[in-house]
Amino acid sequence: MKAKITLLSGDGIGPEVVAEAMRVLDFIASKYNHTFEFKERLMGGCSIDKYGSSLTDETLADCQSADAVLLGAVGGPKWDDPAAKDRPERGLLALRKGLGVFANLRPVKVHPALMEWSPLKPEKLQGVDILVVRELTGGLYFGWPKGRDIKDGRERAVDTLEYYDYEIRRVMELAFKLAKGRKKKVTSVDKANVLESSRLWRQIATKVGAENPDVELDHMLVDTASMRLITGPAWMDVIVTENMFGDILTDEASVLAGSMGMLPSASLGESTVGLYEPIHGSAPDIAGKGIANPIGTILSSAMLLRYSLKLADEAADIEKAVEETITNGARTADIGGKLTTRQMADKIIKRM
Ligand code: IPM
Numbered sequence: 052m053k054a055k056i057t058l059l060s061g062d063g064i065g066p067e068v069v070a071e072a073m074r075v076l077d078f079i080a081s082k083y084n085h086t087f088e089f090k091e092r093l094m095g096g097c098s099i100d101k102y103g104s105s106l107t108d109e110t111l112a113d114c115q116s117a118d119a120v121l122l123g124a125v126g127g128p129k130w131d132d133p134a135a136k137d138r139p140e141r142g143l144l145a146l147r148k149g150l151g152v153f154a155n156l157r158p159v160k161v162h163p164a165l166m167e168w169s170p171l172k173p174e175k176l177q178g179v180d181i182l183v184v185r186e187l188t189g190g191l192y193f194g195w196p197k198g199r200d201i202k203d204g205r206e207r208a209v210d211t212l213e214y215y216d217y218e219i220r221r222v223m224e225l226a227f228k229l230a231k232g233r234k235k236k237v238t239s240v241d242k243a244n245v246l247e248s249s250r251l252w253r254q255i256a257t258k259v260g261a262e263n264p265d266v267e268l269d270h271m272l273v274d275t276a277s278m279r280l281i282t283g284p285a286w287m288d289v290i291v292t293e294n295m296f297g298d299i300l301t302d303e304a305s306v307l308a309g310s311m312g313m314l315p316s317a318s319l320g321e322s323t324v325g326l327y328e329p330i331h332g333s334a335p336d337i338a339g340k341g342i343a344n345p346i347g348t349i350l351s352s353a354m355l356l357r358y359s360l361k362l363a364d365e366a367a368d369i370e371k372a373v374e375e376t377i378t379n380g381a382r383t384a385d386i387g388g389k390l391t392t393r394q395m396a397d398k399i400i401k402r403m
Protein backbone atom coordinates (compact mmCIF):
# COMPACT_ATOMS: atom_id res chain seq x y z
CA MET A 52 0.00 0.00 0.00
CA LYS A 53 0.90 3.68 -0.31
CA ALA A 54 0.52 5.97 2.68
CA LYS A 55 1.34 9.56 3.56
CA ILE A 56 2.71 10.10 7.04
CA THR A 57 3.39 13.55 8.47
CA LEU A 58 6.20 13.61 11.03
CA LEU A 59 6.16 16.23 13.76
CA SER A 60 9.32 15.61 15.73
CA GLY A 61 8.79 18.63 17.96
CA ASP A 62 11.15 19.62 20.75
CA GLY A 63 13.66 18.10 23.18
CA ILE A 64 14.13 14.37 22.61
CA GLY A 65 11.27 14.38 20.05
CA PRO A 66 13.54 14.44 16.96
CA GLU A 67 15.77 11.67 18.37
CA VAL A 68 12.93 9.22 19.03
CA VAL A 69 10.95 10.05 15.88
CA ALA A 70 14.05 9.44 13.72
CA GLU A 71 14.23 5.87 15.07
CA ALA A 72 10.51 5.20 14.64
CA MET A 73 10.85 6.39 11.05
CA ARG A 74 13.66 3.88 10.46
CA VAL A 75 11.41 1.16 11.84
CA LEU A 76 8.60 2.23 9.48
CA ASP A 77 11.05 2.30 6.56
CA PHE A 78 12.10 -1.21 7.42
CA ILE A 79 8.45 -2.35 7.50
CA ALA A 80 7.87 -0.66 4.12
CA SER A 81 10.68 -2.60 2.50
CA LYS A 82 9.87 -5.90 4.21
CA TYR A 83 6.16 -5.82 3.27
CA ASN A 84 6.38 -3.85 0.02
CA HIS A 85 4.62 -0.68 1.08
CA THR A 86 5.45 2.88 0.16
CA PHE A 87 5.41 5.34 3.03
CA GLU A 88 5.88 8.94 2.02
CA PHE A 89 7.13 11.05 4.95
CA LYS A 90 6.70 14.81 5.26
CA GLU A 91 8.54 16.48 8.13
CA ARG A 92 6.96 19.58 9.65
CA LEU A 93 7.54 21.78 12.69
CA MET A 94 5.14 21.91 15.63
CA GLY A 95 5.58 23.17 19.18
CA GLY A 96 8.47 25.29 20.44
CA CYS A 97 10.53 24.81 17.26
CA SER A 98 7.62 26.18 15.25
CA ILE A 99 7.29 29.22 17.55
CA ASP A 100 11.01 29.89 16.98
CA LYS A 101 10.76 29.63 13.21
CA TYR A 102 7.25 30.91 12.37
CA GLY A 103 6.10 32.68 15.54
CA SER A 104 3.29 30.13 15.96
CA SER A 105 3.22 26.72 17.67
CA LEU A 106 1.06 25.30 14.84
CA THR A 107 0.77 27.02 11.47
CA ASP A 108 -2.25 26.59 9.18
CA GLU A 109 0.02 24.93 6.59
CA THR A 110 1.26 22.34 9.07
CA LEU A 111 -2.27 21.59 10.25
CA ALA A 112 -3.37 21.20 6.61
CA ASP A 113 -0.44 18.81 5.97
CA CYS A 114 -1.56 16.74 8.94
CA GLN A 115 -5.23 16.75 7.90
CA SER A 116 -4.37 15.56 4.39
CA ALA A 117 -2.04 12.78 5.57
CA ASP A 118 -3.08 9.21 6.40
CA ALA A 119 -1.48 9.52 9.81
CA VAL A 120 0.64 11.83 11.94
CA LEU A 121 3.55 10.70 14.10
CA LEU A 122 4.59 13.13 16.81
CA GLY A 123 7.59 13.18 19.16
CA ALA A 124 7.10 15.63 22.02
CA VAL A 125 6.63 19.34 22.53
CA GLY A 126 7.69 21.90 25.11
CA GLY A 127 10.71 22.88 27.15
CA PRO A 128 11.97 25.52 29.58
CA LYS A 129 12.74 27.93 26.73
CA TRP A 130 9.01 28.43 26.05
CA ASP A 131 7.76 28.25 29.64
CA ASP A 132 7.18 31.97 30.27
CA PRO A 133 3.67 32.16 31.79
CA ALA A 134 3.11 35.52 30.07
CA ALA A 135 3.96 34.21 26.57
CA LYS A 136 1.06 34.46 24.14
CA ASP A 137 1.81 31.16 22.47
CA ARG A 138 3.13 27.95 23.99
CA PRO A 139 4.22 24.64 22.47
CA GLU A 140 1.34 22.86 24.25
CA ARG A 141 -1.19 25.14 22.56
CA GLY A 142 -0.02 23.77 19.20
CA LEU A 143 -0.60 20.22 20.38
CA LEU A 144 -4.11 21.00 21.62
CA ALA A 145 -4.95 22.83 18.38
CA LEU A 146 -3.65 19.86 16.40
CA ARG A 147 -5.79 17.38 18.37
CA LYS A 148 -8.84 19.59 17.89
CA GLY A 149 -8.02 20.26 14.23
CA LEU A 150 -7.74 16.54 13.50
CA GLY A 151 -10.89 15.81 15.52
CA VAL A 152 -9.12 13.04 17.43
CA PHE A 153 -11.48 12.77 20.38
CA ALA A 154 -10.21 9.48 21.83
CA ASN A 155 -6.70 8.94 23.12
CA LEU A 156 -5.81 5.27 23.60
CA ARG A 157 -3.03 4.69 26.11
CA PRO A 158 -2.27 1.02 26.63
CA VAL A 159 -0.31 0.14 29.76
CA LYS A 160 1.27 -3.30 29.81
CA VAL A 161 3.92 -4.45 32.19
CA HIS A 162 6.76 -6.39 30.66
CA PRO A 163 7.80 -9.06 33.21
CA ALA A 164 11.50 -8.25 32.71
CA LEU A 165 10.89 -4.62 33.68
CA MET A 166 8.92 -5.18 36.88
CA GLU A 167 11.93 -4.28 39.00
CA TRP A 168 11.81 -0.77 37.48
CA SER A 169 8.40 -0.10 38.92
CA PRO A 170 8.20 1.05 42.56
CA LEU A 171 5.28 -1.38 43.01
CA LYS A 172 5.76 -4.90 44.32
CA PRO A 173 6.03 -7.45 41.47
CA GLU A 174 2.97 -9.37 42.75
CA LYS A 175 0.81 -6.28 42.18
CA LEU A 176 2.09 -5.98 38.62
CA GLN A 177 1.44 -9.55 37.52
CA GLY A 178 -1.00 -9.56 34.60
CA VAL A 179 -1.41 -5.79 34.33
CA ASP A 180 -2.86 -4.97 30.91
CA ILE A 181 -4.88 -1.77 30.92
CA LEU A 182 -6.17 0.38 28.11
CA VAL A 183 -6.97 3.94 29.13
CA VAL A 184 -9.32 5.69 26.72
CA ARG A 185 -8.97 9.38 27.46
CA GLU A 186 -11.44 11.87 25.99
CA LEU A 187 -9.17 14.32 24.17
CA THR A 188 -10.99 17.26 22.60
CA GLY A 189 -13.39 18.38 25.34
CA GLY A 190 -13.55 19.09 29.05
CA LEU A 191 -11.43 21.57 30.96
CA TYR A 192 -8.84 21.86 28.21
CA PHE A 193 -11.28 23.37 25.74
CA GLY A 194 -14.36 24.61 27.68
CA TRP A 195 -15.49 28.21 27.34
CA PRO A 196 -15.24 30.74 29.01
CA LYS A 197 -11.56 30.50 29.75
CA GLY A 198 -9.16 33.29 30.63
CA ARG A 199 -8.15 36.00 33.05
CA ASP A 200 -9.94 39.16 34.05
CA ILE A 201 -10.51 41.54 36.93
CA LYS A 202 -13.76 40.97 38.77
CA ASP A 203 -14.87 42.95 41.83
CA GLY A 204 -11.42 44.45 41.95
CA ARG A 205 -9.77 41.02 42.14
CA GLU A 206 -7.67 39.21 39.59
CA ARG A 207 -9.56 36.10 38.45
CA ALA A 208 -8.79 33.06 36.29
CA VAL A 209 -11.46 30.82 34.78
CA ASP A 210 -11.46 27.40 33.12
CA THR A 211 -14.68 25.63 32.21
CA LEU A 212 -15.40 21.91 32.38
CA GLU A 213 -17.98 21.42 29.66
CA TYR A 214 -19.23 18.30 27.89
CA TYR A 215 -21.97 17.74 25.37
CA ASP A 216 -23.83 14.42 25.35
CA TYR A 217 -22.50 13.46 21.88
CA GLU A 218 -18.89 14.04 22.98
CA ILE A 219 -19.33 11.60 25.84
CA ARG A 220 -21.27 9.07 23.78
CA ARG A 221 -18.72 8.76 20.96
CA VAL A 222 -15.75 8.13 23.26
CA MET A 223 -17.84 5.77 25.41
CA GLU A 224 -18.94 3.74 22.37
CA LEU A 225 -15.34 3.40 21.26
CA ALA A 226 -14.31 2.23 24.75
CA PHE A 227 -17.00 -0.46 24.69
CA LYS A 228 -16.01 -1.54 21.20
CA LEU A 229 -12.38 -1.88 22.26
CA ALA A 230 -13.38 -3.76 25.42
CA LYS A 231 -15.06 -6.41 23.25
CA GLY A 232 -11.65 -7.34 21.82
CA ARG A 233 -10.21 -7.59 25.37
CA LYS A 234 -11.52 -8.72 28.77
CA LYS A 235 -14.95 -7.11 28.18
CA LYS A 236 -14.73 -4.81 31.19
CA VAL A 237 -15.15 -1.04 31.16
CA THR A 238 -14.46 1.18 34.16
CA SER A 239 -15.90 4.63 33.59
CA VAL A 240 -14.10 7.15 35.78
CA ASP A 241 -15.79 10.38 36.85
CA LYS A 242 -16.43 12.67 39.82
CA ALA A 243 -20.22 12.34 39.76
CA ASN A 244 -20.53 13.07 43.49
CA VAL A 245 -19.45 16.65 42.79
CA LEU A 246 -19.42 17.61 39.12
CA GLU A 247 -22.48 18.12 36.92
CA SER A 248 -20.45 17.19 33.82
CA SER A 249 -19.59 13.90 35.53
CA ARG A 250 -23.26 13.20 36.24
CA LEU A 251 -23.98 13.52 32.51
CA TRP A 252 -20.90 11.38 31.84
CA ARG A 253 -22.21 8.64 34.16
CA GLN A 254 -25.73 8.80 32.75
CA ILE A 255 -24.42 8.27 29.20
CA ALA A 256 -21.99 5.56 30.31
CA THR A 257 -24.97 3.72 31.86
CA LYS A 258 -26.97 4.02 28.62
CA VAL A 259 -24.12 2.81 26.43
CA GLY A 260 -23.55 0.02 28.97
CA ALA A 261 -27.20 -1.08 28.61
CA GLU A 262 -26.75 -1.15 24.82
CA ASN A 263 -23.72 -3.45 25.23
CA PRO A 264 -24.83 -6.06 27.77
CA ASP A 265 -21.92 -8.37 26.92
CA VAL A 266 -19.49 -5.86 28.46
CA GLU A 267 -19.34 -5.38 32.23
CA LEU A 268 -19.47 -1.72 33.27
CA ASP A 269 -18.50 -0.14 36.57
CA HIS A 270 -18.39 3.48 37.55
CA MET A 271 -15.56 4.68 39.72
CA LEU A 272 -14.84 8.07 41.22
CA VAL A 273 -11.54 9.49 40.03
CA ASP A 274 -10.03 9.68 43.52
CA THR A 275 -10.82 6.00 44.09
CA ALA A 276 -9.51 5.14 40.62
CA SER A 277 -6.18 6.81 41.35
CA MET A 278 -5.85 4.60 44.43
CA ARG A 279 -6.98 1.41 42.66
CA LEU A 280 -4.39 1.89 39.95
CA ILE A 281 -1.79 1.32 42.64
CA THR A 282 -3.56 -1.16 44.94
CA GLY A 283 -5.14 -3.41 42.29
CA PRO A 284 -4.12 -2.53 38.72
CA ALA A 285 -4.43 -6.14 37.50
CA TRP A 286 -8.22 -5.92 37.95
CA MET A 287 -8.61 -3.20 35.43
CA ASP A 288 -9.22 -3.62 31.71
CA VAL A 289 -10.55 -0.58 29.82
CA ILE A 290 -10.72 2.72 31.69
CA VAL A 291 -12.67 5.50 29.99
CA THR A 292 -12.51 9.02 31.36
CA GLU A 293 -12.65 12.73 30.62
CA ASN A 294 -9.70 14.70 29.31
CA MET A 295 -7.98 15.98 32.45
CA PHE A 296 -8.67 12.91 34.61
CA GLY A 297 -7.17 10.85 31.78
CA ASP A 298 -4.10 13.06 31.59
CA ILE A 299 -3.41 12.58 35.28
CA LEU A 300 -4.30 8.89 35.53
CA THR A 301 -2.12 7.92 32.56
CA ASP A 302 0.99 9.48 34.06
CA GLU A 303 0.21 7.53 37.21
CA ALA A 304 -0.41 4.32 35.25
CA SER A 305 2.86 4.70 33.36
CA VAL A 306 4.72 4.09 36.60
CA LEU A 307 3.41 0.51 36.52
CA ALA A 308 5.33 -0.15 33.29
CA GLY A 309 8.63 0.85 34.86
CA SER A 310 9.33 3.77 32.56
CA MET A 311 7.28 6.37 30.75
CA GLY A 312 9.65 5.88 27.85
CA MET A 313 7.99 2.54 27.05
CA LEU A 314 4.45 3.72 26.46
CA PRO A 315 2.76 4.62 23.17
CA SER A 316 -0.54 6.29 22.38
CA ALA A 317 -2.97 6.65 19.52
CA SER A 318 -5.48 9.46 19.14
CA LEU A 319 -8.43 8.61 16.93
CA GLY A 320 -11.52 10.35 15.65
CA GLU A 321 -14.27 9.93 13.10
CA SER A 322 -11.86 9.88 10.13
CA THR A 323 -8.98 7.43 9.73
CA VAL A 324 -6.29 10.14 10.18
CA GLY A 325 -4.84 9.32 13.55
CA LEU A 326 -2.26 11.08 15.69
CA TYR A 327 0.36 8.84 17.29
CA GLU A 328 2.75 9.90 20.03
CA PRO A 329 4.65 8.46 22.97
CA ILE A 330 3.14 9.52 26.29
CA HIS A 331 6.42 10.95 27.60
CA GLY A 332 7.34 14.61 27.25
CA SER A 333 10.29 16.38 25.63
CA ALA A 334 12.72 15.49 28.48
CA PRO A 335 14.91 18.61 28.11
CA ASP A 336 17.40 17.21 30.65
CA ILE A 337 18.54 14.46 28.28
CA ALA A 338 17.76 16.10 24.93
CA GLY A 339 20.57 15.93 22.39
CA LYS A 340 22.42 13.17 24.22
CA GLY A 341 21.06 10.33 22.09
CA ILE A 342 20.09 8.26 25.13
CA ALA A 343 16.29 8.56 25.17
CA ASN A 344 14.27 5.37 25.02
CA PRO A 345 12.72 5.18 21.53
CA ILE A 346 10.30 2.35 22.42
CA GLY A 347 7.28 4.56 23.24
CA THR A 348 7.55 6.12 19.78
CA ILE A 349 8.31 2.86 18.00
CA LEU A 350 5.24 1.27 19.62
CA SER A 351 3.25 4.37 18.61
CA SER A 352 4.28 3.70 15.02
CA ALA A 353 2.94 0.14 15.45
CA MET A 354 -0.38 1.63 16.59
CA LEU A 355 -0.27 3.88 13.50
CA LEU A 356 0.04 0.84 11.26
CA ARG A 357 -2.80 -0.94 13.06
CA TYR A 358 -5.37 1.86 13.40
CA SER A 359 -4.77 4.25 10.50
CA LEU A 360 -3.31 1.94 7.85
CA LYS A 361 -5.08 -1.28 8.91
CA LEU A 362 -1.77 -3.19 8.74
CA ALA A 363 -2.29 -5.47 11.74
CA ASP A 364 0.41 -8.01 10.85
CA GLU A 365 3.03 -5.33 10.39
CA ALA A 366 2.02 -3.75 13.73
CA ALA A 367 2.29 -7.11 15.47
CA ASP A 368 5.71 -7.63 13.90
CA ILE A 369 7.01 -4.46 15.58
CA GLU A 370 5.37 -5.25 18.93
CA LYS A 371 6.82 -8.76 18.97
CA ALA A 372 10.30 -7.45 18.13
CA VAL A 373 10.10 -4.90 20.98
CA GLU A 374 8.92 -7.55 23.41
CA GLU A 375 11.74 -9.94 22.47
CA THR A 376 14.36 -7.20 22.52
CA ILE A 377 13.41 -6.34 26.09
CA THR A 378 13.27 -9.99 27.11
CA ASN A 379 16.76 -10.34 25.71
CA GLY A 380 18.07 -7.67 28.05
CA ALA A 381 18.39 -4.60 25.81
CA ARG A 382 18.12 -1.50 28.00
CA THR A 383 18.35 2.24 27.59
CA ALA A 384 19.27 4.44 30.58
CA ASP A 385 15.68 4.90 31.85
CA ILE A 386 15.48 1.13 32.42
CA GLY A 387 18.94 0.71 33.82
CA GLY A 388 21.06 0.19 30.70
CA LYS A 389 23.61 1.90 28.53
CA LEU A 390 22.20 1.52 25.02
CA THR A 391 21.79 4.65 22.96
CA THR A 392 18.53 5.55 21.23
CA ARG A 393 19.98 4.35 17.92
CA GLN A 394 21.35 1.08 19.34
CA MET A 395 17.99 0.18 20.90
CA ALA A 396 16.24 0.80 17.57
CA ASP A 397 18.91 -1.23 15.74
CA LYS A 398 18.26 -4.21 18.00
CA ILE A 399 14.52 -3.98 17.40
CA ILE A 400 14.96 -3.72 13.63
CA LYS A 401 17.31 -6.68 13.63
CA ARG A 402 14.66 -8.83 15.34
CA MET A 403 12.11 -8.03 12.65
C1 IPM B 1 -0.17 14.61 27.45
C2 IPM B 1 0.48 15.92 27.84
C3 IPM B 1 -0.32 17.05 27.21
C4 IPM B 1 -1.73 16.98 27.77
C5 IPM B 1 0.30 18.45 27.38
C6 IPM B 1 1.70 18.50 26.85
C7 IPM B 1 -0.57 19.51 26.76
O1 IPM B 1 0.57 16.03 29.20
O2 IPM B 1 -0.28 14.34 26.24
O3 IPM B 1 -0.54 13.86 28.35
O4 IPM B 1 -1.97 17.46 28.87
O5 IPM B 1 -2.59 16.44 27.09
Ligand code: MG
Nearest residue numbers: 298299301302
Ligand atom coordinates in the same frame (compact mmCIF):
# COMPACT_ATOMS: atom_id res chain seq x y z
MG1 MG C 1 0.05 14.26 30.25
